[in-house]
Amino acid sequence: MTPAVTGPSGTVTHRELADRVAAAARGLAPGVRFAVCEPDPLDTIVAVLAADRAGATAVVVDAAWSPAQRRRALSTSGVTGTAPSPSTSATPFWVGFTSGSAGTPRPIARTSASWTSSYPLVSERTGIRAGRTVGIPGPLASSLFLFGTLHALWAGAHVVAPGRWDPAAMDGLDAVHCVPTMLADLLDLPTPPPVAVCGGAALPTPVRDRARSRGVRIADYYGATELSFVAWGTPDGRLEPLPDVEVEVRSGEIWVRGPYLSLGYAADVDGPLRWDGAGFATVGDLGTLHDGTLRVLGRGDGTIMCGGTPVLPQDVEHVLLDLPSVRDAVVVGTPHDRLGAVVTAVIEPVAAPPTSPHPSLLASLRAATRERLAAPQRPRHWYVMPSLPRTGAGKVARTAVAEAVRTGTLAARRLR
Structure with a gap:
């Protein structure tokens, strides 16, 4: 018998x-929206495929989140546990999450067709087909890894999903879905997968060159949870919009129209996704488009890409400003060799800042962020200063703070 999934519980x-999916689907009514929070990838796979078969919606929550984070996420996702209405062609089969305000992730809804319509193209670009083994080294709460899993199963491949970051489990496989930081580690394996489908962040040139030297073909792309695939990487490192995707750059912002777009947010939440009324959408990424080549310059909203995960500074600031010890705060990204960037927080405390390292202040800040923020959102570096620099309008001079942190000229004390 052909293996489909190998995970913590076996193969x-x-x-x-198919039998497990059919059994699970029989217990679902069309239109029901139910939560999925499973540490074993196989259980998540069964739930999502059953939702698609039954016309229901699987709301996939990261099992690594704290109970408080799960409660906040589910409070915005419309989980019902009952069937409110019949399924329609626009009924989402999946709701996933991106980072949100106050640490509450934003629910993104997606139809099955918005993914399945891209499957043939992805097979063509990656070579993933029946008989191949495909590594999924990340959580299926991430759309990047869930998509890779569902596409591989559609293609008849064998998915290897250990349920945790375990580079050794990827050794000798035929292909792997990953983010750039993972790829850097996978290239240290004795037999790295010969195909790496890489997304989530721009691939650093040194990693690309090292992959080439080890005989690993990179299949990289640009996209977003809200947009799915937008452009595919060429062998020489350029990005070209996919054939079915229209891309326009308006005032420096990348706008996209095509069959792979999500339905949008599944709740009334603030987020970077915007629509123009003509079917085009943007998440605020900046870029240029010349002679069919798309160049992505980053987020216009200051988003920090930490290991392939987008972190909005205002989401972290919202949590910090809820603390009684914090008068004001500004969050910026600082470069990191492996993750691309990490979160750095500069705090203006209510009380005078300590003149020496203050472990109790740092402990309280870390405790609050552990409780309310996902790991990529938590500051790695902390600074405290009597008063944050401000503009003439009284707003925090974010650009000046970011530059001072980058150059090491910030007049602040580092908390350790």
């Missing part, structure tokens, strides 16, 4: 997986 064949 199931494609026939066994």
